[in-house]
Amino acid sequence: MNLRILKKLSKRAAPLLPLLKDKREQFRAEKGANYTGIVIKQRKCWERLPTHPDNPVGPAGGGAIRVQARAGHKYVLSPHCYPLKGTVMVGAMQGREEPEWDEQSAYEALQDVVFWHFMTYDEETDTQGCERPLGLPSQVFQAAVDMLGDMRAPKLGGM
Known part of the structure; x- marks a missing residue:
């Protein structure tokens, strides 16, 4: 969904x-402003959060995954909780x-x-x-x- x-x-x-x-x-x-409890599994709907250069790994809790783009930038994908x-x-x-x-x-x-x-x-x-x-x-x-x-x-x- x-x-x-x-x-x-x-x-x-x-x-x-x-x-x-x-x-x-x-x-x-x-x-x-509002929250939903349904887990959205399609990654295209997930939030992209850039990581800080001092901490290239970044936080990845609550089902989030770390991804490295082709250009070498690292970011974190996390499930969306906002409808x-x-x-x-x-x-x-x-x-x-x-x-x-x-x-x-x-x-x-x-x-x-x-x-x-x-x-x-x-x-x-x-x-x-x-x-x-x-x-x-x-x-x-x-x-x-x-x-x-x-x-x-x-x-x-x-x-």
């Missing part, structure tokens, strides 16, 4: 979140004594809601798993639609 696809998936997930009882504030990301400007985000204050702002993209929020809805835990064998596959975005959106169908179905029951 790249940042452009994350932006499109978040735009598609935003209207589903209020229907799934997610009451957090929705807003658009600003350039370099593109305009990506739909959700956020709210979290915590009791010292509340902090917690935010994520709308697609990440939808993934979390759907995953925890279909999560199962067996106490006898102490194992956990998911009732259905959720590895692809299409599977996540289909599961969200199924959840909405279950919520809107009339509750049949006796007195």
